[in-house]
Amino acid sequence: MRLRSLLAAASAACLLTAFAAPAVAGGGRGEDPRPGGTGLTRADRAQLQRYAKDTWKSFDAMTDKTTGLPADNIEGDLDTASRSGYTSPTNIGAYLWSTVVAEELDLISSREAKTRLKQTLTTVAGMERHEASGMYYNWYDEATGAKLTTFPGGDPVDPFLSSVDNGWFAAALMVVKASEPSLAPHAEAILAGMDFGAFYDLDQFGGERPGMVFGGFWADPPAGTACPGTLADGTEVQFTCHHYDILNSEPRIVTYIGIARGQIPAEAYFATSRTFPASCDWSWLETRPVGEMQNYLGIDVFEGAFPYRGMNIVPTWGGTMFEELMPDLFVPEATWGPKSWGVNHPLAVRAQIEHGMDQAGYGYWGFSPASDPFANYREYGVDEIGMNPEGYYSDNEKTNVDKGYDGCREATNPLPGAPEPTFGDGVVTAHAGFLALPYAPREAMDNLAGIKNTLQAYGPGGFYDSVAVRSNTQAQRYLSLDQGIVMGVLGNVLGKDMLKTAFSTGAVEATVRPLIAMEEFGSGYADGREVNP
Template identity: 70%
Template sequence: MRLRPLAAAAAAAALLLTGATTASAGGRHHDDLGLSRHDRADLKRWGHDTWTSFVAMTDETTGLPADNIDASLDPATRSGYTSPTNIGAYLWSTISAEELGIIGKREARQRMKQTLATLATMERHEPSGMFYNWYDEATAAKLTVFPTGETIYPFLSSVDNGWMAAALMVVRTAEPSLRRQADALLEPMNFAAFYDPAANGGIPGRAGLLRGGFWAAPPAGTSTPGTVDGTPVWFTNNHYDITNSEPRIASYIGIARGQIPPAHYYATARTFPASCDWDWLEQRPVGVTRTYEGIEVFEGAFTYRGMHIVPTWGGDMFEELMPDLFVPESEWAPKSWGVNHPLAVRAHIEHGMVEAGYGYWGFSPASDPFASYAVYGVDAIGMDPTGYPSDAEKTNVDAGYEGCRPATNPTPTFGDGVVTPHASFLALPYAPREAVQNLRNIETVLGAYGDGGFYDSVAVRSNTQADRYLSLDQGMVLGALGNVLGGGVLHESFGTRQVEKVLRPLIGQEEFSAGVIK
């Protein structure tokens, strides 16, 4: 169905913008979001339908979810592959579904028990205890060829194993009867396998960085030979070197479990230095230098619409807020994440509703309405010089680098904006009314909704819909609802006293250069 979305959504714009211009610095408690009974009913209904997509994606024998499924929810359209992230998303979504009353305790326990039992049989990299990146969801076998025929070089990803470990940490706390099963899977996972102490800029004594991962055998592309516990591996050439991105979940877990030094958190960059050596960035950062854990940190921020914001790599909601599903960052770090998260949400709202004029907002990597998969974001608050665009035309913003090079595209004209519903769910703790209204418009005006909940993305001007469901994105939806409507179940289950004792003082001491410009 093709509707005319912009005119129909115009009446909601004023409501959305009221909240966008007054977003507070810091999230609110889960029971203090100001949601009406109608809001909660819609959120519960959306959660119920989202769970329906997980049931359809999950193999009945293995208990493993497929990576994706078509909007028809026909099991024959399951992708034929899954990942540690997808499996983790199914586990924490099961916890949320039980907490929301979508399924009963017995069903939730049985589903998780089945999945954990399958995980125990799956091939892993024994020296590190980590899971490979791709498995067949119907057989649980490690894949070496995708269903398309493309060769897979077996890879171990730091961030994907981070999401798996996060899910196991949630399960072991939320369902004590499964603690032994979850612990048996979690305990061998050693995030030190990804940690490179030499990636420290040549500064003696400075903490290192996480690698993207490693291959268990020589891959086709470039890599760096090394060892994990004496076993040869081939490391990625990249390290995760910025703070505001999804790999921080692996950092949090490695630090909390004593496998990575706490100072590693401050070895990553808030932005790169404000120097002409870094003028490939799309704008020059502002900020001051502070010292934490013996490390000098440039507290850099980008400037956007009257705000200073610590950017993600792509300016997307996934990098900014997915780790916040597990670590209550705004509560534990009120002067850093407690300021930045609501401002990033405000930036998404103002970009979609004002700057680009889409009538909708919320941009994050997702299924591409015109192809298979693509990255979307608010380019002006992303560090990627090629940009995570907010539209199908891939419009790139470049404000120039003050004192070093001129702007190339400071005030672009945006085209067919692509919004991703899971971004609005992630934003719920910081702009609840605005998020609910945005989602209502996506459902009722655009019609980007099916039996399994919101379709993965929609290009709003042409109303071209990516009519499929992804485990990862559906997991963000149910994870957010588990926190917002389920009493913070993921926060409480992940952020145990032991985890809080390590992480809260570490991240709580920091002060970002983020804030509203006065």
């Protein structure tokens, strides 16, 4: 495949059963947590190859044979009649990069990969998009490519242009462009029309400091709340009334791409917060951050972190693995930022492991938005390393941890001197465990083996989307996004960082790497130990 040359050149059914949790270690296994050292045995790699083979089957079943568009989800038996009837730019992007990975791992031939990619790009090129921005709407019919104004169930859709969804789609186009030269013109033709500056709020602070990225906009007034505005060419749109205002969340992929393509100023990387400042003005947070002010490119940045079990961690919004590590599938953040992401990513993984194994005692770990085993879809996370005061919880019971805001607000749960809360039916998702592979390979392999072999939360398309571990209630469903995360991790782990190489060379490295390299987060072990000694 072309990518091999590039690398060489670069060097909802439920299963209810009783079970006993496996003995999955919480640490001390001697693995190398750094991206450059996989810490995997030959048997591990063979097992990961089998996981990839099964995961790819779900994409084959989800994808319409005429349009080359994947459904958003499919039931666990891979019956094509159970396709969701809708898809999104993120889903399409996940299928594109997963196809590149499938070829690299010899799951499909080069000819089949090229045919699949060309079919999808051809369909996408003909799909309706917002003319002024060149961006794609959030929902389409995967069988026709038509923009949806009504979901298959009859609920109305206000056509929306999501910044982060278009970001993941653009990331996939950049991967295709680098890894399949014969299709590079097709991918670039689509990319060339996408202006990420349309999502950037240049005047957010009256020009006194860089602005942030909107959640997105509607071309026409929606049924709900919106904030009217105009694009650079004067086109009137209806923006979301919020910006993505913290760095450690998945929308940073939009900033990376916008900077690399010259559509968002480099300074925007430092416009978002690591945490909000440590003052009583922010006491609605469940934890008071520690840290100090630094200045980068003339911008004051509070290098805040949340204390958690002897670690100081730059939090995500919801304490999820997806927010922390999905951008790291494409941008070698830990390598480019050894004093920022290179410290925080391993600690965030460690926090997820310790929460699942020690604090909550689930016997498993890996918390991220996924199918809800008891309903449809829900955000799951480690509450104490998330900024959301309402919490992304790790269990079905939504057990909250609020230790108060020191000097400003008393704790609510647990109360001072009280024991830790008792956690209920913890919900883990395999894609979160896969994301941890570069940073805790032995523990990730053991965790995944327990989910597969003990819980048996595994079907013909690989790991089911989530499982509540105490009751073993399974969400027997596959989601394009989550399966794409699994394929992306496996491409990097088994294919020598193939997605990172394809995405991050050229303009991305030239513009983004210097920004990441200059920063030092406030994260680390509280006792001063090195994260990667």
